[in-house]
Amino acid sequence: MDDVTFDMVCFPSEDIVAREIEGELIIVPLVAGIGDTDDELYTLNETGKAIWSRLDGKRTLRAISEELATEFNAPLEEVGKDLSGLMNELIRRKMILVQSV
Amino acid sequence: MTYTKKLKPHEFVFPAGKGPRLSQIDIELTERCNNNCIHCLINRQENDEHAHSREMDTAFVKDLLKQAADLGCLAVRFTGGEPLLREDFAELYMFARRLGMHVILFTNGRLITPELARLFAKYPPGKPIEVSVYGMRPESYDAAAGKKGAHAEFWRGMELLREHKVWFVVKSSILPPNRDDMVDFEQWLTEIDGEDSQPRYAMNFDLRARRDDPGKNERIRRLRLSPEETMSVLKRSPIYVDSMREFCGKFMSPSGNKLFSCGAGHGTCVDAYGKAQMCMGLRDPETVVDLHEATLKAALEHSFPKLREIRATDPEYLARCARCFLKGLCEQCPAKSWMEHGTLDTPVEYLCGLAHAQALYLGLITENEKAWEVENWRERIDLFSRK
Ligand code: SF4
Numbered sequence A: 001m002d003d004v005t006f007d008m009v010c011f012p013s014e015d016i017v018a019r020e021i022e023g024e025l026i027i028v029p030l031v032a033g034i035g036d037t038d039d040e041l042y043t044l045n046e047t048g049k050a051i052w053s054r055l056d057g058k059r060t061l062r063a064i065s066e067e068l069a070t071e072f073n074a075p076l077e078e079v080g081k082d083l084s085g086l087m088n089e090l091i092r093r094k095m096i097l098v099q100s101v
Numbered sequence B: 001m002t003y004t005k006k007l008k009p010h011e012f013v014f015p016a017g018k019g020p021r022l023s024q025i026d027i028e029l030t031e032r033c034n035n036n037c038i039h040c041l042i043n044r045q046e047n048d049e050h051a052h053s054r055e056m057d058t059a060f061v062k063d064l065l066k067q068a069a070d071l072g073c074l075a076v077r078f079t080g081g082e083p084l085l086r087e088d089f090a091e092l093y094m095f096a097r098r099l100g101m102h103v104i105l106f107t108n109g110r111l112i113t114p115e116l117a118r119l120f121a122k123y124p125p126g127k128p129i130e131v132s133v134y135g136m137r138p139e140s141y142d143a144a145a146g147k148k149g150a151h152a153e154f155w156r157g158m159e160l161l162r163e164h165k166v167w168f169v170v171k172s173s174i175l176p177p178n179r180d181d182m183v184d185f186e187q188w189l190t191e192i193d194g195e196d197s198q199p200r201y202a203m204n205f206d207l208r209a210r211r212d213d214p215g216k217n218e219r220i221r222r223l224r225l226s227p228e229e230t231m232s233v234l235k236r237s238p239i240y241v242d243s244m245r246e247f248c249g250k251f252m253s254p255s256g257n258k259l260f261s262c263g264a265g266h267g268t269c270v271d272a273y274g275k276a277q278m279c280m281g282l283r284d285p286e287t288v289v290d291l292h293e294a295t296l297k298a299a300l301e302h303s304f305p306k307l308r309e310i311r312a313t314d315p316e317y318l319a320r321c322a323r324c325f326l327k328g329l330c331e332q333c334p335a336k337s338w339m340e341h342g343t344l345d346t347p348v349e350y351l352c353g354l355a356h357a358q359a360l361y362l363g364l365i366t367e368n369e370k371a372w373e374v375e376n377w378r379e380r381i382d383l384f385s386r387k
């Protein structure tokens, strides 16, 4: 799925609860149909966590990739690939919503 | 590359040495119940105003849930009495879910309404609802539950859960009025979606948990299955012996004079009045922490660790339980001892008999042998668990 564009502004859905426990980011589905079964929880890897904390409904994905590239001293292209990979997963699972394109 | 990882709650592995301070909290929302089961260890009448007026209010329970979430808690078990008797149940349920906790609900199912079933369908608890079943027919259920018309309400509740595809599991208690219902119960089990366990039965009932009703204790004693009857139920399960091999290898050994060799106090069960207990069973006032005066964190980090250090002093306990390798298989523990005797360290003869009957059947002891006198217990466990 390649519907993710860098003009998007995304924010966490109210149908999930994101919790940080002992340094782990845990996403708990609240509404039926987000997980494949009712008892699932999700964690994000380190890259995922860094991206998630910036999904504030204000910054575009482009702005987020630029910030991450600077902060982690990584090539913009690589950061962009990670970002769209994660966005695809989160949008498919209805864990984040897209505010504008 | 995947960025999200999907896990069942028990699959969580936190970075080494860490983990939530509290993984699950049990909260008894009320001791009142709309049933009046002949074997119940805790219930009060549903219209008991004295009990009602002392219960934690909505704000108190919400604060408790927040404290638990701050300690990393991933699940709350709402139990009772009948938790659905609380007018604020749906509010507390959603509050817990919005904190990101899964909810385990223990209920008799009689108060499930279409609204509640829709709520559970839209916002699933994340864990199966656990329904206690007291009979499969109106005559048997109503007699065991002590309420006329109870079975009809229970059954309507189950239909609502099924209609809304809410995940639930069931367990039953073997009581004189429903002894003939086991086959029907086990058949029904196979028809419930998501119910994949072996039949679960309570049959070795505890006495009143608050030591408040000697008359009822006498009646409960008469309802308990004998060791022989218990064995005949356990043997019905095709996985009983194999599951015991694993269990015995992992959990059986003498525990010396240390009273709490179990998990009591690593988590907590908060009673209906805001007292934190070390576990669901232990209500000795000397071992509970009033959460009107202390935080949950203080109970878990200061009070309970001190209580866990208590040593047994009863000579009978020291001569038997402290040296007994059936500890673990035997359910003798501080909570059971308190319910039976009002002390934390007195052997419970009924449980002793049950443990010996199981051990004999599993080949861990021979006829007339006393487990606390067995010297080569390690060998016997090894032999049995490796078979
Ligand atoms: S019921 Fe007994 S064994 Fe279980 S946790 Fe409580 S004190 Fe320990």
Ligand code: SF4
Binding pocket: B320, B321, B322, B324, B325, B326, B327, B330, B331, B332, B347, B348, B349, B351, B352, B353, B355, B356, B371, B372
């Ligand atoms: S089997 Fe008897 S002696 Fe052994 S722990 Fe249980 S009550 Fe104590």
